[in-house]
Amino acid sequence: MTEQKRSRVLMEVRDLQMHFPVNHGLLSRKHSVLKAVDGVSFSLLAGETFGLVGESGCGKTTVGRTLVRLYKPTAGEILFDGTDIAPLAEREVLPYRRRMQMIFQDPYASLNPRMTVSSIIGEPMRLQGFPEAEIRERVRELISQVGLKSDHLSRYPHEFSGGQRQRIGIARALATRPEFIVCDEPISALDVSIQAQVINMLEELQEKLGITYLFISHDLSMVSHISHRVGVMYLGHLVEMADMRELYTHNLHPYTQALMSAVPIADPDVAAASQRIVLQGDVPAPIDPPPGCPFRSRCRYCTGACAETMPEMREVSPGHFLACHVKG
Amino acid sequence: MALLEVSGLRTTFHIGVGTVQAVRGISFHVDKGEFIGIVGESGSGKSVTMLSVMGLLPQYAEVKADSIRFDGRELSQMSPRELRSLHGKEIGMIFQDPMTSLNPLFTVENQMVEPLRIHLGMSRERARLRALELLHQVEIPNPEQRLRQYPHEFSGGMRQRVMIAIAIACSPKMVIADEPTTALDVTIQAQILELLENLKREMNTSVVMITHDLGVIASMCSRILVMYGGVICEEGSVRDIFYRARHPYTWGLLNSIPRIHHDSHEKLVPIRGTPPDMLKPPEGCPFAPRCQYCMPVCRRYMAPPTDLGDGHLVHCHLMHPKAPKVERGGLQHD
Numbered sequence: 001m002t003e004q005k006r007s008r009v010l011m012e013v014r015d016l017q018m019h020f021p022v023n024h025g026l027l028s029r030k031h032s033v034l035k036a037v038d039g040v041s042f043s044l045l046a047g048e049t050f051g052l053v054g055e056s057g058c059g060k061t062t063v064g065r066t067l068v069r070l071y072k073p074t075a076g077e078i079l080f081d082g083t084d085i086a087p088l089a090e091r092e093v094l095p096y097r098r099r100m101q102m103i104f105q106d107p108y109a110s111l112n113p114r115m116t117v118s119s120i121i122g123e124p125m126r127l128q129g130f131p132e133a134e135i136r137e138r139v140r141e142l143i144s145q146v147g148l149k150s151d152h153l154s155r156y157p158h159e160f161s162g163g164q165r166q167r168i169g170i171a172r173a174l175a176t177r178p179e180f181i182v183c184d185e186p187i188s189a190l191d192v193s194i195q196a197q198v199i200n201m202l203e204e205l206q207e208k209l210g211i212t213y214l215f216i217s218h219d220l221s222m223v224s225h226i227s228h229r230v231g232v233m234y235l236g237h238l239v240e241m242a243d244m245r246e247l248y249t250h251n252l253h254p255y256t257q258a259l260m261s262a263v264p265i266a267d268p269d270v271a272a273a274s275q276r277i278v279l280q281g282d283v284p285a286p287i288d289p290p291p292g293c294p295f296r297s298r299c300r301y302c303t304g305a306c307a308e309t310m311p312e313m314r315e316v317s318p319g320h321f322l323a324c325h326v327k328g
Numbered sequence: 329m330a331l332l333e334v335s336g337l338r339t340t341f342h343i344g345v346g347t348v349q350a351v352r353g354i355s356f357h358v359d360k361g362e363f364i365g366i367v368g369e370s371g372s373g374k375s376v377t378m379l380s381v382m383g384l385l386p387q388y389a390e391v392k393a394d395s396i397r398f399d400g401r402e403l404s405q406m407s408p409r410e411l412r413s414l415h416g417k418e419i420g421m422i423f424q425d426p427m428t429s430l431n432p433l434f435t436v437e438n439q440m441v442e443p444l445r446i447h448l449g450m451s452r453e454r455a456r457l458r459a460l461e462l463l464h465q466v467e468i469p470n471p472e473q474r475l476r477q478y479p480h481e482f483s484g485g486m487r488q489r490v491m492i493a494i495a496i497a498c499s500p501k502m503v504i505a506d507e508p509t510t511a512l513d514v515t516i517q518a519q520i521l522e523l524l525e526n527l528k529r530e531m532n533t534s535v536v537m538i539t540h541d542l543g544v545i546a547s548m549c550s551r552i553l554v555m556y557g558g559v560i561c562e563e564g565s566v567r568d569i570f571y572r573a574r575h576p577y578t579w580g581l582l583n584s585i586p587r588i589h590h591d592s593h594e595k596l597v598p599i600r601g602t603p604p605d606m607l608k609p610p611e612g613c614p615f616a617p618r619c620q621y622c623m624p625v626c627r628r629y630m631a632p633p634t635d636l637g638d639g640h641l642v643h644c645h646l647m648h649p650k651a652p653k654v655e656r657g658g659l660q661h662d
């Protein structure tokens with residue numbers, strides 16, 4: 001898709017927060033909150049793929065689930081095509097549901113084993129109250145769109161391979177002709193040779209239908225392949241965001257730099273020539289986090305300011321955003 | 329010099345509905361101090377190959393081999409008891425999920441001290457000191473305190489480091505690492521890979537690394553075995569496999585992964601179809617049903633290995649002098 005075509009803002013997220021209460025047991029008086037997502041802002045352009053990367057537990061899935069309103073955010077705005085859907089009650093969200101869908105990580109667990117492929121794919125339409133005849137016709141169209149055959153429709157999920165199941169999941173997500181799909185680790189359960197089949201399919205669907213994707217993955221090579229822009233998350237915060245090429249060639253945040261250098265490169269000469277930055281320690285838990293930059297416990301550039309205030313996201317060059325006191 | 333030499337290994341599992349032909353006649357060797365990688369799709373027989381060598385498969389598995397020589401001894405003739413005495417002493421093991429191989433009911437101290445006492449006859453006190461030293465070596469902070477804790481009190485990356493500490497405790501000649509970093513985040517993976525590299529450098533241990541991650545293989549290994557459908561389809565040095573591959577499956581594998589250092593939006597080229605069912609594997613080349621260069625002979629007979637020099641072996645009928653000359657298509661570099 002060309003650059004001019006991706007200019008309309010489909011979704012604008014402002015200072016999104018999703019906190020979960022932490023249970024310390026019945027007798028404890030302690031109340032803590034787990035700040036899974038703690039003030040994230042970005043926008044999605046219609047027809048683009050926005051990649052979201054970061055380590056396990058940094059809040060990627062929570063962002064995705066909140067955007068499609070599977071969670072009601074603690075605070076913040078989610079402007080979808082101009083309307084703030086963040087404060088809407090469950091009943092009021094329903095009409096938006098058909099325009100937003102989600103594809104899940106595990107093609108084994110996310111399909112109900114007792115439902116036929118046909119009823120799985122038709123389910124989102126049924127929830128929206130579409131007439132049966134229309135559902136039946138649409139399901140036939142979808143099954144061929146994802147490269148399966150109509151005689152697969154009466155079968156059950158366990159009769160399919162991982163890649164085929166993921167296509168069934170994609171067909172289900174497409175059923176209500178959504179404008180926006182959250183793809184949460186859609187290929188990480190698949191074999192390398194099958195991953196490319198699914199990625200190519202997602203790309204072709206985007207070209208044909210202009211769908212906007214939020215693509216969540218910890219596989220940076222795949223994210224860099226499919227995304228137009230990428231956001232890097234750490235401990236509930238977005239720390240850097242830019243166009244994919246820019247992020248690869250001019251990354252500034254110390255965490256982004258470590259992450260990029262840690263990706264093993266499938267090219268022995270390039271791998272031998274590159275330097276791996278090894279971070280010490282583990283990702284801390286986002287429960288009652290101390291003030292300051294979320295990355296400071298593992299950062300080698302950390303200064304006094306980093307312990308005091310949270311660095312604000314600022315635009316360091318056109319379209320390149322960074323939250324760091326030291327770099328940039 | 330070869331530390332491990334396996335020839336004609338076949339492993340089958342007799343299960344209710346039939347016989348799974350997991351490994352179908354493979355031969356390979358591992359040199360002293362060598363870092364060797366085994367890659368291939370899920371179910372291609374990577375884990376079963378090494379578990380067969382170690383004699384670690386369940387009762388209903390049948391392992392046949394012309395020979396399995398390890399450091400001058402014939403393992404295929406050993407009793408299960410003799411084999412077990414090698415584990416943890418001469419051959420260390422690291423698995424994907426350390427939770428399944430660490431015992432949740434015992435402290436880390438217990439699990440580290442026992443093998444040292446059994447295999448090396450150390451006193452409890454000496455074994456404890458050695459355990460502390462090992463935890464230090466794998467960069468676990470506060471080893472004194474950590475030794476007293478249980479596996480669930482460790483993060484995933486730390487558990488994997490404890491596994492490595494146990495695997496190297498008796499200074500084994502060979503370490504088998506089966507997907508050691510697959511469950512970990514990239515920055516934690518980088519810590520573990522660094523540790524394995526140091527091991528090799530400092531102790532000249534041979535490492536057999538099983539993984540489906542070509543990036544890990546490219547940055548760690550000097551030689552690679554590519555497996556498909558229970559056989560080795562190509563083997564060679566890391567540069568043979570990444571820059572001079574000749575087997576269509578190896579090409580397919582290389583073409584289906586994106587490269588972060590490349591200008592993106594080159595299309596990936598997936599391998600069409602799905603891997604074979606090992607209950608009824610194809611008669612000829614296992615890759616034939618998915619291969620775009622498949623010839624009639626491929627469906628009937630497995631291809632013999634062709635030696636392209638310096639240990640680069642290709643099992644493909646395209647290597648026959650009369651076969652059509654084909655080149656790797658798809659996204660390429662260089």
Ligand SMILES: Nc1ncnc2c1ncn2[C@@H]1O[C@H](COP(=O)(O)OP(=O)(O)OP(=O)(O)O)[C@@H](O)[C@H]1O
Pocket residue numbers: 020034035036054055056057058059060061062063218286
């Ligand atoms: N429903 C929930 N209730 C309580 N805590 C939650 C809930 N969902 C997520 N969390 C916590 O929020 C944090 C962020 O989780 P999230 O699943 O969004 O991370 P992620 O980036 O998707 O990680 P992964 O890469 O492992 O999928 C974690 O600490 C997680 O334990």
Ligand SMILES: Nc1ncnc2c1ncn2[C@@H]1O[C@H](COP(=O)(O)OP(=O)(O)OP(=O)(O)O)[C@@H](O)[C@H]1O
Pocket residue numbers: 341343348349350368369370371372373374375376377386540606
């Ligand atoms: N204990 C077992 N009983 C029966 N079949 C088994 C057993 N272990 C493995 N197999 C089968 O043997 C074949 C080879 O399995 P193996 O575990 O070696 O694959 P792998 O290459 O290690 O795959 P992965 O990348 O998924 O770990 C598969 O078809 C598998 O289903």
Ligand code: SF4
Pocket residue numbers: 575576577613614615616617619620621622623626631643644645646
């Ligand atoms: S032997 Fe035949 S089917 Fe197998 S990889 Fe070579 S050309 Fe393809």
Ligand SMILES: [Mg+2]
Pocket residue numbers: 060061062
């Ligand atoms: Mg997640």
Ligand SMILES: [Mg+2]
Pocket residue numbers: 374375376506
């Ligand atoms: Mg395995």
